[in-house]
Amino acid sequence: xxxxxxxFHTMQADLAKVEARLIAAATIDxxxxxxxxxxxxxxxxxxxxxxxxLLAGRAYTTDIDALVTAAAGVELLHTASxxxxxxxxxxxxxRGRPTLNTSLxxxxxxxxxxxxxxxxxxxxxxxxxxxxxxxxxxxxGDICDGQLRxxxxxxRVEQSRADYDRRIYGKxxxxxxxxxxxxxxxxxxxxxxxxxxxxxGSDLGMAFQIMxxxxxxxxxxxxxxxxxxxxxxxGTVTLPTMLYAASxxxxxxxxxxxxxxxxxxxxxxxxxxATVTAIRRSGAIEAATEAxxxxxxxxxxxxxxxxxxxxxxxxxxxxDIALVRSS
Amino acid sequence: xxxxxxxFHTMQADLAKVEARLIAAATIDxxxxxxxxxxxxxxxxxxxxxxxxLLAGRAYTTDIDALVTAAAGVELLHTASxxxxxxxxxxxxxRGRPTLNTSLxxxxxxxxxxxxxxxxxxxxxxxxxxxxxxxxxxxxGDICDGQLRxxxxxxRVEQSRADYDRRIYGKxxxxxxxxxxxxxxxxxxxxxxxxxxxxxGSDLGMAFQIMxxxxxxxxxxxxxxxxxxxxxxxGTVTLPTMLYAASxxxxxxxxxxxxxxxxxxxxxxxxxxATVTAIRRSGAIEAATEAxxxxxxxxxxxxxxxxxxxxxxxxxxxxDIALVRSS
Numbered sequence: 001x002x003x004x005x006x007x008f009h010t011m012q013a014d015l016a017k018v019e020a021r022l023i024a025a026a027t028i029d030x031x032x033x034x035x036x037x038x039x040x041x042x043x044x045x046x047x048x049x050x051x052x053x054l055l056a057g058r059a060y061t062t063d064i065d066a067l068v069t070a071a072a073g074v075e076l077l078h079t080a081s082x083x084x085x086x087x088x089x090x091x092x093x094x095r096g097r098p099t100l101n102t103s104l105x106x107x108x109x110x111x112x113x114x115x116x117x118x119x120x121x122x123x124x125x126x127x128x129x130x131x132x133x134x135x136x137x138x139x140x141g142d143i144c145d146g147q148l149r150x151x152x153x154x155x156r157v158e159q160s161r162a163d164y165d166r167r168i169y170g171k172x173x174x175x176x177x178x179x180x181x182x183x184x185x186x187x188x189x190x191x192x193x194x195x196x197x198x199x200x201g202s203d204l205g206m207a208f209q210i211m212x213x214x215x216x217x218x219x220x221x222x223x224x225x226x227x228x229x230x231x232x233x234x235g236t237v238t239l240p241t242m243l244y245a246a247s248x249x250x251x252x253x254x255x256x257x258x259x260x261x262x263x264x265x266x267x268x269x270x271x272x273x274a275t276v277t278a279i280r281r282s283g284a285i286e287a288a289t290e291a292x293x294x295x296x297x298x299x300x301x302x303x304x305x306x307x308x309x310x311x312x313x314x315x316x317x318x319x320d321i322a323l324v325r326s327s
Numbered sequence: 328x329x330x331x332x333x334x335f336h337t338m339q340a341d342l343a344k345v346e347a348r349l350i351a352a353a354t355i356d357x358x359x360x361x362x363x364x365x366x367x368x369x370x371x372x373x374x375x376x377x378x379x380x381l382l383a384g385r386a387y388t389t390d391i392d393a394l395v396t397a398a399a400g401v402e403l404l405h406t407a408s409x410x411x412x413x414x415x416x417x418x419x420x421x422r423g424r425p426t427l428n429t430s431l432x433x434x435x436x437x438x439x440x441x442x443x444x445x446x447x448x449x450x451x452x453x454x455x456x457x458x459x460x461x462x463x464x465x466x467x468g469d470i471c472d473g474q475l476r477x478x479x480x481x482x483r484v485e486q487s488r489a490d491y492d493r494r495i496y497g498k499x500x501x502x503x504x505x506x507x508x509x510x511x512x513x514x515x516x517x518x519x520x521x522x523x524x525x526x527x528g529s530d531l532g533m534a535f536q537i538m539x540x541x542x543x544x545x546x547x548x549x550x551x552x553x554x555x556x557x558x559x560x561x562g563t564v565t566l567p568t569m570l571y572a573a574s575x576x577x578x579x580x581x582x583x584x585x586x587x588x589x590x591x592x593x594x595x596x597x598x599x600x601a602t603v604t605a606i607r608r609s610g611a612i613e614a615a616t617e618a619x620x621x622x623x624x625x626x627x628x629x630x631x632x633x634x635x636x637x638x639x640x641x642x643x644x645x646x647d648i649a650l651v652r653s654s
Binding site: 107112113117119121138144148151152 | 356357408435437439441444452460463464479
């Protein structure tokens with residue numbers, strides 16, 4: 001973590017500007033709701049998406065106004081998507097804090113998510129770049145596609161790695177890809193650089209989501225800020241679970257138990273805990289982590305084209321953060 | 328109705344192009360869902376928002392490509408908003424047809440709404456006009472604001488006309504205003520013309536929503552395609568109800584019954600029917616209709632600035648349609 005703290009230090013001033021834009025955009029004309037939404041936005045983690053966008057742009061320009069605006073838009077789009085996601089999953093905790101679901105009606109939560117989408121689109125529009133707005137809208141479409149796929153694929157143990165990859169590309173990697181692309185476009189990068197940076201963002205996002213899925217099974221509830229094994233309980237089969245399932249005999253009690261959980265036949269805590277433990281012992285956590293490491297290596301390899309070596313090395317640092325993050 | 332059919336006839340070719348863009352944008356990569364969403368889009372009424380956009384642009388340009396794109400975007404934004412609205416209200420009918428709620432989970436409906444928002448934003452971005460995208464995003468923000476206000480204001484009988492006007496501006500008039508403004512901007516209209524056309528759209532939208540609220544109380548269930556008095560049942564106090572309430576003594580049984588319904592204390596069909604009948608007999612329907620007529624007259628007065636008299640007269644026809652529409 002000492003090694004990866006550097007990029008946050010160097011980018012502190014830019015990130016502070018993004019933060020200010022973000023808080024301003026999350027202000028709603030209803031005092032109580034506005035406070036809740038601002039708390040939600042403030043609790044928003046490491047700002048990796050804005051960081052990727054800022055760095056991709058910084059590699060080509062020193063004019064950061066439009067970069068800051070787009071970076072705030074990307075983070076707000078992500079936040080809006082989490083609001084709907086938590087509503088759909090009826091989640092009561094996110095990053096250890098109560099979600100909007102715990103204090104507002106489902107209808108109000110849906111509308112607040114929509115409002116944040118609108119505000120994020122306003123930020124994208126404020127860049128005055130039709131190309132950026134196009135990338136922005138396409139990323140939102142991809143996110144919805146990924147989430148619909150997750151819903152349609154859920155409650156089935158038998159799934160292919162291709163299904164999984166496509167799903168997490170939409171759900172997570174598309175916005176990292178879009179963030180890197182928007183930064184490059186606003187920076188005025190040549191088209192082949194823009195494509196390489198987009199691929200970097202995509203690889204990074206894939207690693208990020210795989211590690212998110214690993215953490216859901218590897219860590220304890222107290223460290224996650226949400227219940228461990230939550231994906232299993234939701235019927236979502238992630239890469240570690242997929243690798244674990246593939247290691248089991250088709251007539252084993254382990255696969256039968258996994259199927260009972262994933263199909264929703266049981267929500268018994270002891271059964272879930274037993275499966276989480278079995279997954280941890282199976283080597284699937286390590287194998288999935290290795291898959292994430294491969295994506296990170298691929299992400300870094302895309303950076304060879306970036307002319308500014310200092311920025312390239314910070315982008316490489318961000319890729320490493322996907323692996324070490326604790327929540 | 329004979330008189331108002333003219334504009335649809337003249338604009339038939341343009342509207343057919345909008346329709347094709349709309350259907351293409353509503354195609355989703357999941358066959359069953361895609362069919363449902365396309366049916367939903369096809370069942371979409373008179374396309375008044377696209378019509379307003381096309382006409383506002385037509386007054387200044389003959390190049391309609393970007394107008395068609397933006398018009399499809401506006402209609403799709405409206406559709407997306409209805410999908411979330413029906414989900415929030417748990418409505419099972421819209422325009423006499425089953426809503427998505429009847430065949431999909433709430434989560435899937437929310438994601439489909441989000442996907443349609445994304446597709447509509449793609450269309451706005453495809454105009455390549457940052458100003459149009461800005462108007463588009465601001466309209467979405469206004470719609471959410473209006474819907475949040477409706478939610479926050481609901482279940483209370485005591486409300487001001489100012490509350491009502493602000494709410495329906497956001498919920499409905501903002502997108503008509505935005506549609507007219509986008510058309511004018513894409514047509515290259517001078518700023519004062521653009522402002523006048525935006526005001527026209529806003530007035531028209533106000534009239535449109537007032538008549539929608541009137542119809543909910545004036546018409547029978549069979550004609551509405553949804554239950555009559557539905558707004559009352561949802562706890563939404565609209566202009567006719569507001570005018571009716573203002574005519575009642577504060578110690579009357581009528582106001583007590585209205586309060587029981589609006590607060591949700593009762594959902595008794597006989598009580599609702601008795602209140603609907605009392606509202607119809609009170610003159611409030613006529614008074615609310617008159618308020619809509621005033622908005623239509625105001626909308627028409629904005630059109631004096633429009634140089635092309637043929638287009639101005641078609642825009643005036645569209646304003647009249649707000650009053651005569653049957654659902």
